[in-house]
Amino acid sequence: MKKIGVLASGRGTNLQSIIDSVENKEIENAEVSVVISDNKDALALKRAKKHEIPAIFIDPTTFRTKEEFDEEIVRVLKEYNCDLVLLAGYMRILSPKVVNAFKWKIMNIHPALLPSFPGVNAQKQALEYGVKVSGCTVHFVDEGVDTGPIILQKAVTVEVNDTPNLLADRILKEENRLYPLAVKLFLEGRLEIEGRKVKIRW
Ligand code: GRF
Numbered sequence: 001m002k003k004i005g006v007l008a009s010g011r012g013t014n015l016q017s018i019i020d021s022v023e024n025k026e027i028e029n030a031e032v033s034v035v036i037s038d039n040k041d042a043l044a045l046k047r048a049k050k051h052e053i054p055a056i057f058i059d060p061t062t063f064r065t066k067e068e069f070d071e072e073i074v075r076v077l078k079e080y081n082c083d084l085v086l087l088a089g090y091m092r093i094l095s096p097k098v099v100n101a102f103k104w105k106i107m108n109i110h111p112a113l114l115p116s117f118p119g120v121n122a123q124k125q126a127l128e129y130g131v132k133v134s135g136c137t138v139h140f141v142d143e144g145v146d147t148g149p150i151i152l153q154k155a156v157t158v159e160v161n162d163t164p165n166l167l168a169d170r171i172l173k174e175e176n177r178l179y180p181l182a183v184k185l186f187l188e189g190r191l192e193i194e195g196r197k198v199k200i201r202w
Contacts (some may be wrong), residue, residue, distance in 0.1 A: 002187045003033040005082035007073070007090040012044030013172060014088040014109055014179050019051050021180035030187050034080040036073060038092060054080070060092075070095040077102065084186055086179070087141065096143050104193055106141040107186070109179050111171045113137060113153055118146035123171060124164040132158050134167065136175045138182040140193065149198045151182045151191060 004022075008015050015035060021027045035048035040057040048055035056076060063069040074097060077085055087094075087108040099106065112122035114137040117129070126134040135155040142148035154174040158167060185191050190201040 002030040002083045003081050004030055004084050004086060004183065005033060005077045005080055006035045006044070006048075006086045006088050008035060008037055008042060008044035008088045009039045009091040010042055010044060010089045012042065012047045012088065013176055014086075015044045016047050017176040017180050018086065018088070018183060019047065019053070021183070023051075027180060027184045027187060030183075033082060034076065036076055038069075038090075044088070067095055067097060070098045074098055074101045084183065086183065088179070093145055094141060099141060099143050104140055107138055107151065107179075107182060108141050108146065108148070109175050110137045110139065110146050111168060111175065113155065114139060114146055114150060121164070123168040126158065127162060127164055127167060134158055134171065136171050136178055138178055140198070149193050149196050151185070151198050151200075152178050154178050 004018065006015050019032055022030055022032060032053050034054045034056060035044060036056045036058055037045050038058060038060050045055040045057060058072055060069050083105065085102050085106040087106065110122060112126055113135045117125040133155050135153055137153045138151045140148040140151065156171050156174055185200060192199045
């Protein structure tokens with residue numbers, strides 16, 4: 001049984017899509033073992049509890065440094081023997097300690113077609129730039145911000161009267177499909193990283 005740990009700061013629709021895919025066996029032989037949040041009010045924690053998944057709030061204000069906070073995250077992820085760590089709307093940048101403790105075992109989902117529009121407000125950035133197509137990207141996490149090897153991407157058309165919220169909603173629907181697929185491919189051992197490239201054995 002493979003164990004998935006999820007870091008989430010907010011709403012948690014991507015977390016939900018992973019939980020659902022595990023429950024309906026689209027992702028086999030796996031469980032979401034722990035959900036960790038830096039926000040005690042995160043809806044993601046409520047979603048986890050509803051599915052009887054340990055939901056742990058780690059209060060960033062009780063640590064002297066970001067490194068100490070991140071050490072606690074690593075400790076909890078290790079305590080739950082996580083084989084894979086998912087960032088799902090996690091609003092902090094991981095320090096190299098975390099990245100290296102789970103080297104090439106951390107994934108993130110980003111609401112744009114990377115390398116375009118990394119960082120926050122990706123959908124707004126895309127609209128302001130005037131692209132006709134945006135989308136979402138699942139990638140492995142390295143020490144940069146949204147820079148790691150790309151696993152899967154899905155394009156979404158930008159509509160004439162789009163607002164950041166409308167575009168975000170359409171991209172989110174695709175995110176919620178794409179992330180479980182990337183997780184499934186990883187857990188089935190179908191992903192191989194060669195430099196910047198991720199080879200998929202379909
Ligand atoms: C998603 O748009 C994701 O791409 C980004 O943060 C948002 C999280 O949404 N990293 P949710 O909390 O999974 O609903």
